[in-house]
Amino acid sequence: MTKKKHINIYKAAKRTTFYIFVTGVIIAMLLPLYFIVSLSFLSTREAYRYPLPLLPALNTKFELAHGERGYLLSVYDRVAGEYQSVLDTADLEKMSVYMKSQLGTIPITIEEIEQQIAKLETQEVVHFTRRRNLLYNYQVFFRVAGTGQAIPALLRSLEIAAMTILISLSIGGMAGYAFARYMFKGRDALKFSVLFVRMFPGVSIALPMVIILANMGFYDEPIGLSLVYSVGSIALTVWITASIFMGIPVSLEEAAQVFGATKLQTFFRITLPLALPGLAACAMYAFLGAWNETVAAIILTVFKPTFSVIVYQTVLGAVGQVNLAAAGGMAMALPAIIFTFFLRRYINQMWGGMTV
């Protein structure tokens, strides 16, 4: 009896330690992400406070009093824990703009400010609270970044990713099937050459591609970039699909053929449906590769930049706008994370069967 209890306690302690360990790992992985998400919601004023507030504020508290040049606007500073004066002006329009752009409150009209000022006749100071527009940084990023190019660039990046998936899955999938099902001369050499393709720096391919694409009329066009991105993702697709098709028993295909199906029918009716999860994982890699790529996009675009180029430029020029850079970075990370979420099971399966 006591022995059994002893074992239970030991087991429980072991399990608790394990979960504490896993939680620790999760915190280490997600902490940097937490901060950039939080930063992307901070107002411009708070983004430059030190230490940074740990949570974005939902409301901003104001204090209004008579000032030397007009009205003295103070704002409650969460880091210092007190009201700090930020503006002394008679220009109510300026005050309204300041509240919106520097503090990220939802727009406040001049009439509303006048209403608050009216209270100053009876009291020394007026306190009031405004809700914040949490998405303000994102709105500004999409309006301002790349001089209004952000949204067209976003759509263009999606278009490029879709074409990359199509090209690499169709061309790479075919070769992957050949590797899995046939013995042929040069098979090994080809398999390793698929790896070698990744050994030549992407930058160095992009530069000669300027001329090659220009000759084809694809320079500064989305299709041009998809052609470049497919080089990397075809290599991976061949590799992954080969292992997927190997995992599908040949006996299934043979059975179908016994019942009179042709080779092509067998492939489309039996093999392809079974391989779909793995192909989805390949599609995800192709998407991430195309969506995330920056260098070739910088070299191969002029007037039609991709979204990654816009974000890269915002980050590089972010000296004055860390919260904008954070918002841009997050706007870019979100589709990648969502895509990963939907395909997480397949990636996991896929790695199991993939070896050099």
Place this chain on the structure above:
Amino acid sequence: MGEKAVPYLLVLPVVLYYGAFWLRPVIVSVMGGFTDASGHFTLQNFVMVFNEENFMPAVRNTAVIVVFSVTLEFLGALALALLINRKFVGSGFFLFLSMIPMALPAAAAGAMWVTGLTAHGWINSLLYYLGFLAEGKKIYWLAGSQASLLALLIVIDAWQVIPSVMIILLAGLQNIPEETKEAGYVFGGNYLTVLRKITLPMLKPTIQTAVILRLISAIQIWLIVVLLLGFSRLPVLVERVVFYTKEVRGLDISYQMASGYTIIVSLIVSLVALAYLQVSGAFKRDKEQTV
């Protein structure tokens, strides 16, 4: 004839595609490495590269990053994978969370570390809240010596890479039948002997995959370096290629330098990858499998 041609027909599109969009630019780029501005054969480009003041630092920095980051990432990921290798409540979600650092776009990751590592950034803020930094004190992360910057880059790279290597290793571990390990214990092995004699040897193909992919991309590290430190501050090999193609474009010499560096980088990557595959026995194993 018919049946025999099928695999070749299936592989043909890849071969053609690589001919047009990989081999052709590679040839142009390699030829660029061996020609001067007027199109004549020369080895002068490499002399110029070797004589550039940033060449030796670039080689050294790249080597340090590759050796330390691949070792650290592999050992860290292996330790994590061995500790986590079991089904537990929420393990699926845990794996998804581990995929996020890998899925994060380079520009977004850059934004994250740039905003974190400035003196008033979130890393110092966090250290302050945790009580590690006294009030008014700040650590100037990006103003340190070369050695500390390299250490910083290795840690940042490890954050992004360890979870994904861990996923690969976990998948490999789950393919090892439980019985083989149990047999090891039955014959009197302790945890370490079973790990050394059974688990690791059976995991070898997975380890090879993970390490070779890491080696290839670790040698080509550059974007995070530039986003954090700008060009020429901490030269690495591919950063030099981008520097000469993007930053000082238009000069004859810059194209020659970029081509020279390109060839050197590709040569290093291929040699390292081949050496690793040879030493780890991947070639031999592949032959055994196909027989």
